[in-house]
Amino acid sequence: MKSIISIAFLLQSIINAVNLITAQFPTDPVFRCRDTGNYTTGSDYSRNLKSALNAVKYMNKYNGGSFSSFQGQKETAYVMALCSGVSINWGGNCKDCIYQLNVSLSVTCMLQKEAVMWGSNCMLHYSDRKIFGVLDDWVRIFLPDKKGSLANKPDQFDKALSDLMKKLQGLAAGGTDKKSALGTAVYEKKLVYGAMQCTADLSKDLCTKCLQNIIQAHHTCCSGRMAAIMLLPSCFFSYSGEHYSKWKT
Incomplete structure (x- = not known):
């Protein structure tokens, strides 16, 4: 029975993660x-x-x-x-x-x-130029949550999110196929879900650099925000707290 409950909890966590991460992508292109x-x-x-x-x-x-x-x-x-x-x-x-x-x-x-x-x-x-196998960051779009969902303790939240971003960066860049990673951080006893991904044509080093650009930019664009998405032509990062379920631009 305990194992069944654990599996059910895991599946629900995955569903929550998918719903929250995909909810952040802009509904309008x-x-x-x-x-x-x-x-x-x-x-x-x-x-x-x-x-x-x-x-x-x-x-x-x-x-x-x-x-x-x-x-x-x-x-x-x-x-x-x-x-x-x-x-x-x-x-x-x-x-x-x-x-x-x-x-x-x-x-x-x-x-x-x-x-x-x-x-x-x-x-x-x-x-009209070759865009395969190159780090492409000619445009950067950062979309912090516009609902005013600021963390109660922004320094603590940013620290938890920073640790998560570094973890996901390694997992995504090290991937041999999808170059994507999904994970969670804990903030005030609640989960924050994050997803990172590079285009599959990037090498490990180039994917790492692309995601590093996002990590460095996070503090400027989205510090203390409970949800945001950062988009580059070669990679992206999306995250959201579990109690924020709808993305608004």
Whole structure:
């Protein structure tokens, strides 16, 4: 009986973690169009980009949580899609998320050569430069919880979260497949859930550096906040206290 209770408690903890982490991802897509030049309709890049986006859009399996495609020897287009590891492991429909971003990003950043967009549990990034196997941090989006959910003891909370971030950084960077990690910290006898992930193409060192950028930026953007999400094209970190169940921007 004791073992059954322990298993039930573990499953409930996992469900809580998944609900809280996925609740933080923005319900409305967050995007950035990079001002590095435009392409013209009907150009080689235009055709290559359409082909690369279609390859990602209709992909049935995202290897290691992400999938990349590049098309064309001249004016090559590169596309990277990332599915949240939480979504992959626990039944989230990343394919629909990627499909929706594919449509939205093509319209939102029309004719711009590089853009990135984050959705409910996925990311889509395209460019006219090689973006595979490189640390990409040209844009950083930090979204602290806007409900005013500040920790009662911010120093204690930040210390617990810092320890969790360092732990997740090692687990995610050391992963050979998904490069994602999910864990918890304890603050005032309650659990705080966190998730970190890099795109699967990054090496261990580059994933570590990407996540380190997030850890260093946390104090400036989100110190004492009980929930936040930090997004880079190559990695992200999301966390939430168990008594905060809905993300609001």
